[in-house]
Amino acid sequence: MFREKIKALDCTIRDGGLINNHQFDDRFVREVYKALSMAGIDYMEIGYKNSRKLFSDKEYGKWKFCDDDDIRKIIDGIESKMKLSVMVDIGRVDPEDVKPCSESPVDMIRVACYIKDVDKAIALVNAFSQKGYETAVNIMAISKVLDNELTEALQQLEKESRANVVYLVDSNGALYQEDIELLVKKAKSILKTKEVGVHTHNNQQLAFSNTIEGIIHDANYVDATVYGLGRGAGNCPLELLLGFLKNPKFDIRPVLDLISKEFIPLREKIEWGYIIPYAIVGMLNEHPRAAIAVRKTDKKDDYREFYESVKEVEA
Amino acid sequence: MFREKIKALDCTIRDGGLINNHQFDDRFVREVYKALSMAGIDYMEIGYKNSRKLFSDKEYGKWKFCDDDDIRKIIDGIESKMKLSVMVDIGRVDPEDVKPCSESPVDMIRVACYIKDVDKAIALVNAFSQKGYETAVNIMAISKVLDNELTEALQQLEKESRANVVYLVDSNGALYQEDIELLVKKAKSILKTKEVGVHTHNNQQLAFSNTIEGIIHDANYVDATVYGLGRGAGNCPLELLLGFLKNPKFDIRPVLDLISKEFIPLREKIEWGYIIPYAIVGMLNEHPRAAIAVRKTDKKDDYREFYESVKEVEA
Numbered sequence: 001m002f003r004e005k006i007k008a009l010d011c012t013i014r015d016g017g018l019i020n021n022h023q024f025d026d027r028f029v030r031e032v033y034k035a036l037s038m039a040g041i042d043y044m045e046i047g048y049k050n051s052r053k054l055f056s057d058k059e060y061g062k063w064k065f066c067d068d069d070d071i072r073k074i075i076d077g078i079e080s081k082m083k084l085s086v087m088v089d090i091g092r093v094d095p096e097d098v099k100p101c102s103e104s105p106v107d108m109i110r111v112a113c114y115i116k117d118v119d120k121a122i123a124l125v126n127a128f129s130q131k132g133y134e135t136a137v138n139i140m141a142i143s144k145v146l147d148n149e150l151t152e153a154l155q156q157l158e159k160e161s162r163a164n165v166v167y168l169v170d171s172n173g174a175l176y177q178e179d180i181e182l183l184v185k186k187a188k189s190i191l192k193t194k195e196v197g198v199h200t201h202n203n204q205q206l207a208f209s210n211t212i213e214g215i216i217h218d219a220n221y222v223d224a225t226v227y228g229l230g231r232g233a234g235n236c237p238l239e240l241l242l243g244f245l246k247n248p249k250f251d252i253r254p255v256l257d258l259i260s261k262e263f264i265p266l267r268e269k270i271e272w273g274y275i276i277p278y279a280i281v282g283m284l285n286e287h288p289r290a291a292i293a294v295r296k297t298d299k300k301d302d303y304r305e306f307y308e309s310v311k312e313v314e315a
Numbered sequence: 316m317f318r319e320k321i322k323a324l325d326c327t328i329r330d331g332g333l334i335n336n337h338q339f340d341d342r343f344v345r346e347v348y349k350a351l352s353m354a355g356i357d358y359m360e361i362g363y364k365n366s367r368k369l370f371s372d373k374e375y376g377k378w379k380f381c382d383d384d385d386i387r388k389i390i391d392g393i394e395s396k397m398k399l400s401v402m403v404d405i406g407r408v409d410p411e412d413v414k415p416c417s418e419s420p421v422d423m424i425r426v427a428c429y430i431k432d433v434d435k436a437i438a439l440v441n442a443f444s445q446k447g448y449e450t451a452v453n454i455m456a457i458s459k460v461l462d463n464e465l466t467e468a469l470q471q472l473e474k475e476s477r478a479n480v481v482y483l484v485d486s487n488g489a490l491y492q493e494d495i496e497l498l499v500k501k502a503k504s505i506l507k508t509k510e511v512g513v514h515t516h517n518n519q520q521l522a523f524s525n526t527i528e529g530i531i532h533d534a535n536y537v538d539a540t541v542y543g544l545g546r547g548a549g550n551c552p553l554e555l556l557l558g559f560l561k562n563p564k565f566d567i568r569p570v571l572d573l574i575s576k577e578f579i580p581l582r583e584k585i586e587w588g589y590i591i592p593y594a595i596v597g598m599l600n601e602h603p604r605a606a607i608a609v610r611k612t613d614k615k616d617d618y619r620e621f622y623e624s625v626k627e628v629e630a
Contacts, residue, residue: 177492177524178531204523204555205517205520205523207520208521209492209525210524212491216492216493237520237589239591239594240520240598243519243597253619253622253623256622257619259591259618260616260617260619264616273589274543274552274588274589276571276574276575279552279555283555283558283559301579303574303575304572307567307571308568
């Protein structure tokens with residue numbers, strides 16, 4: 001698949017940070033930044049821009065806050081054309097913390113929201129857009145959104161927001177390719193002036209195929225992470241995405257090196273990927289929190305019992 | 316997805332046997348047989364029926380030969396409606412070893428062949444069909460087959476063979492869902508009197524989604540293995556397939572138990588699944604043999620070097 005307009009956004013450090021409270025050290029983040037730059041990735045999302053008034057920096061690492069100066073330490077001296085992105089959550093960002101784009105190393109701000117908070121997301125992206133940033137709204141938990149709710153939200157985003165991109169986020173890892181086809185087609189039909197993006201989770205080993213399905217139906221912004229790193233089952237593996245996208249601007253080799261040197265050792269220390277409790281919440285279309293919790297107990301491999309407990313919540 | 320006609324075939328012991336020379340012990344195979352029976356799986360493929368004149372039983376376990384009496388020891392005393400299948404390779408089976416179906420615990424024989432051997436496959440399936448077995452032809456390495464070759468082979472299978480099912484086998488784990496769509500549609504258009512099946516490999520985490528894609532386009536026979544066990548990257552995970560198929564005859568819970576009790580410990584002893592060298596041969600559409608070889612060396616995690624070496628073979 002070669003389509004010039006496709007933009008690959010790597011969110012390894014941002015989504016991976018959900019596993020370790022954003023405590024990746026500078027050396028590791030620089031290695032990721034360097035490899036992604038060499039690989040020709042379009043955007044790297046480095047973390048969340050949360051207010052320090054709400055979260056303690058004793059508990060959380062610097063990528064929970066993404067101070068401009070901390071970002072500068074990462075990129076200093078590394079040749080790169082890659083843009084940088086940060087994510088904000090509704091109600092957790094202090095817009096005062098966000099300087100004008102011209103004074104910041106950040107290029108894009110993505111606002112993550114549930115469907116009910118689309119109004120608030122629009123207010124935020126419009127403020128950030130005013131400050132000169134590229135912006136996106138990431139609609140989370142899309143597998144739980146009713147069709148009419150989604151229609152209204154997309155119409156409102158098209159009409160009232162200055163977001164450049166609207167992402168559909170399969171937070172539960174529950175969607176099959178038929179669902180992605182319908183959702184992306186719907187989004188494309190309403191968002192005439194914006195790009196559509198997909199962010200998938202890998203609970204059922206469908207993150208990559210669902211990303212391909214999005215691309216087939218003209219989603220041009222796609223998220224991935226190195227070796228699929230991410231909370232729970234993780235995300236679409238960047239290395240697979242690069243194998244699929246035939247754009248010669250991408251080079252898979254720096255990413256392969258990065259996996260060999262950094263991600264194989266990391267996987268010994270923190271857990272993500274295809275693990276049955278995450279598959280179960282995916283197939284039952286539930287949030288991964290129960291699976292994350294059970295993996296911290298001595299019942300982490302009692303899959304039948306976990307399945308029954310999630311079914312019970314459903315019933 | 317609920318479609319009455321879909322038949323799930325589990326080939327855990329057969330395909331998994333390619334990792335350990337078919338040396339699963341009887342206790343393990345009985346546990347698999349019991350769980351699959353309780354789960355309502357339609358067919359279990361237990362191994363290869365190879366000639367003992369060609370292979371030594373010192374080197375290979377009993378599931379390389381699948382003597383009827385060895386199979387009887389597995390199923391004895393376990394309540395089951397599940398049918399049993401064995402696979403044969405062209406040139407490695409002695410048809411004299413195959414008794415009439417009425418005297419054997421085996422219900423189905425699948426003949427694996429490369430496209431050039433379709434003639435020989437037809438002769439074999441017709442002989443086995445004559446003996447009363449359900450039969451299938453599994454066309455391997457489908458990602459390397461030219462369109463006109465495939466057309467001819469399918470026409471010949473439709474006209475001359477008594478096979479009940481023709482499977483398309485993505486041996487290299489190279490196909491994307493667009494490819495599966497085209498191939499299955501093509502097979503369905505030619506094989507008017509037969510069922511179409513898909514057997515996928517998981518090099519690029521696409522085994523499950525490609526199986527779904529096959530189902531969407533009316534492939535009714537689908538292969539899977541417990542926890543995705545299989546040579547190299549492994550196969551479509553049965554537990555995910557059961558989560559997708561909404562047929563109430565299936566019960567995922569015995570499979571979840573089986574994974575907890577048998578497959579989590581097994582994974583500590585033998586390797587399969589998402590491993591970068593298998594992903595690389597998949598994306599470059601090459602046979603996994605080079606990846607299998609490199610995983611046995613001390614360069615098993617030198618991914619860039621492996622990538623360059625496979626690219627070189629290609630060039």
